[in-house]
Amino acid sequence: MTPTVLIVEDDRIFAANIREYLARAGWEVAVSGSFGEALSALEAVRPDIVIADYRLPDRTGIELIKAAIAMDPHIKGVLITGEGSIQVAVEAIKAGAYDYLSKPLALAELKLLLEHALEAARAEKALAFYQQRQAHGSGAEALLGDSPAIGHIKDTIAQIMAMEARVIDGDLPAVLITGETGTGKELVARALHFDGRRRERPFVEVNCASIPANLLESELFGHERGAFTDAKERKVGLVESAEGGTLFLDEIGEVDFGIQAKLLKLLEERTVRRIGSVRERKVNVRIISATNRDLERMVHEGHFRADLFFRLRIITLHMPPLRERGPDVLLLARHFLAMHGRRYGKKDLELSPEAQTRLIRHSWPGNVRELRNILEQTVLLTRERVIPAADIALHGVTNLADGRGTHELKEITVSVPGYGMKLSDMERELVKRTLEQTDWNVSKSARLLGLSRDMLRTRVQKHGLVRESGRRK
Numbered sequence: 001m002t003p004t005v006l007i008v009e010d011d012r013i014f015a016a017n018i019r020e021y022l023a024r025a026g027w028e029v030a031v032s033g034s035f036g037e038a039l040s041a042l043e044a045v046r047p048d049i050v051i052a053d054y055r056l057p058d059r060t061g062i063e064l065i066k067a068a069i070a071m072d073p074h075i076k077g078v079l080i081t082g083e084g085s086i087q088v089a090v091e092a093i094k095a096g097a098y099d100y101l102s103k104p105l106a107l108a109e110l111k112l113l114l115e116h117a118l119e120a121a122r123a124e125k126a127l128a129f130y131q132q133r134q135a136h137g138s139g140a141e142a143l144l145g146d147s148p149a150i151g152h153i154k155d156t157i158a159q160i161m162a163m164e165a166r167v168i169d170g171d172l173p174a175v176l177i178t179g180e181t182g183t184g185k186e187l188v189a190r191a192l193h194f195d196g197r198r199r200e201r202p203f204v205e206v207n208c209a210s211i212p213a214n215l216l217e218s219e220l221f222g223h224e225r226g227a228f229t230d231a232k233e234r235k236v237g238l239v240e241s242a243e244g245g246t247l248f249l250d251e252i253g254e255v256d257f258g259i260q261a262k263l264l265k266l267l268e269e270r271t272v273r274r275i276g277s278v279r280e281r282k283v284n285v286r287i288i289s290a291t292n293r294d295l296e297r298m299v300h301e302g303h304f305r306a307d308l309f310f311r312l313r314i315i316t317l318h319m320p321p322l323r324e325r326g327p328d329v330l331l332l333a334r335h336f337l338a339m340h341g342r343r344y345g346k347k348d349l350e351l352s353p354e355a356q357t358r359l360i361r362h363s364w365p366g367n368v369r370e371l372r373n374i375l376e377q378t379v380l381l382t383r384e385r386v387i388p389a390a391d392i393a394l395h396g397v398t399n400l401a402d403g404r405g406t407h408e409l410k411e412i413t414v415s416v417p418g419y420g421m422k423l424s425d426m427e428r429e430l431v432k433r434t435l436e437q438t439d440w441n442v443s444k445s446a447r448l449l450g451l452s453r454d455m456l457r458t459r460v461q462k463h464g465l466v467r468e469s470g471r472r473k
Contacts, residue, residue, distance in 0.1 A: 002281060003118050004028040004236075008038040008064055009080070010057050018051070021107045022114070030234070035059035035067075042071055044225075044233030046241075049098075049117050051110075054081035054088060056234075062095045069096045074125050076117035077268055080105060125208040126200040140191040143184065145328040149320035156317055157191050164196050172196075175265060176252075176312045177290040179319030180452070182369030185290040186250065187315055192288055193246040201245030202306055204238050209251035217259050218275055227276025239272050241285055246286045252312065253293035253304065265306045287312070294454055322364040322371065332368060333359055336375040337387075344379055354389035362394055363447060430465040431456070440467045 005022060009015040010033045019029045028043045032038040034060045042050070050068045052061030065077030079092040079100040093102045098117045101110060140157050143150060164172055174191060177185045193203045211219055215287070222237030239247055251256075255263065266272055267287060273278040289312050298304035322329060333351060341349045351359070363369055374392065382391045431449070438444040446456040 002026065002028045002113075003049070004030070004045060004047040005049045005051060006038065006041055007031045008033075008035070008050065008052040008056065008061065010034065010053065013279075018107065018110070022111065025111055026383050027114070033057070035064050038064055039067060040233060040321045042068055042075075044235055046072065046236050047075065048121055049076045049078060049114055050252075051078045051080060054079055054092075062092050062097070065092070065097050066095045074121050076121050078110075078113060078117065082406060095366060101337075112433045125202075139195045142187050143191060144332055145325060146331060147320075147328045148327040149325050150328060153188065153317060153319065157188070157195065160192060160315060161195050167197075171270070172198075172286045173314035174287045174289070174312050175287065175315045176185065176315045176316065177319060178295075179290075179292060180321050181292045182321035182367035183321055184368050184396055185292075185319050186248070188319060189246075189250075189288045189290060193248075193286075198286060202242050203246050203248065204242035205250060206238055207250045209254040213256050213259070213349055213393065216255070220259070221262060221272050221274055223275035224277045227274070234274075235270065237265060237274065239285060240281065242285045244284055249287065249289040252289040253290060253291040253295055257305065260305045260308050264311060267308070267311045281313055297454075312404075321452075322367040329359055329362075329364070329371070330356055332371055335373060336372050337379065340376045340379040346379055346382075348385060349379065349382070350386045352386050352388050355387050355392055358389045358392055358394070363450075365447070423461075425457065430463070431459050431463065432465055435460075435465065435467075 007015050015031050032041045037054050052064045054061045061079050068075045076098040077360045080096050084102040089100050105166050177188050220237050222235045225234045299309050337349050434445045446453045
């Protein structure tokens, strides 16, 4: 990505000469004439390096470098001084400046110094991200579970990591993670990044559903000063912020058509254009996206671009719902129990056999997130070390297996004739009787059968099932 430098110099002619020279050398250059202007520019531009004159109209360059480093410890400051004083140089280094140069200035020397400073900044950022990864344990080890479903996910991640190790040019395929809300799609995205070759570079997460559509484009791609009414300063987008690393687009199904076109261009050409700019910028970013929606159906309905869908799903991973993970429910429950117990000073908590049974029988429509939140509430309110079933508040959500809740699946018997019956015919009969029992309520029937709505609809179409006329919808 193009490196950015902020020049803070009240001598306009001198600043213009530096700007022109560095721009020809491939740098992106911003200029401020005072300490106050520079503070605003630091927030908007997020430069890699700040070049500051020692004597500014309102403050000193040393104070500006201090402010820049306080804002971003990875920014490198270079002080330019005409004083020729050893004391000024010492003060600059003590303030955190990378180096200093005396006037008159040799531009070639300045360019060489900036290149060295840039390499140092990138090395520091790499170290910071590596330390962050170690602290947070964001690799595949964060995916807890021993079920075959979660084992398949871990095996697939390992295969992807092995593939990445063989990629030469560094352009990694896009990954689409699907699954219901709360299944842990973000954990998979983090595992793909922090276990991969880009682990030392940024991991930038964007929840596309939480940002209004009219702001999402600016957040992703940035904008130039004056691009629209409120664009008072240049802003670097999140795509550029993820340079060398991973951009995780959560809830990708919520993005409107206009932004979908720009995302397609990003995936195909590896370039971005800030709003209000005429310049394309090359970026090196790996794209991982996630959704709880059926993107294929959205494509058929005209709500999602087919070309973008095919580019996003070069590799697809599906996170299974918690109800399909069997014994993982108790494994995760004990993990959350210990985690919340440490947090709230309640150690050695255990689940009674009745509490374990209740957890296993619950349908978990909110998946792992629901389990974590319920266990936190349980730890907060329980007075017992061995937690009874009554202390686990499921808030009236349907409990399928033990018949408690708003819908109960009555016993359904499928008779097998003496000459036998095909498995598909038995499935057809079970689906039909369940639909009849719920008065053809697809959502209720799907929950009772432990299927998603789409899975149930597929079986209805497969077996040619039709609601009898005259029945309530």
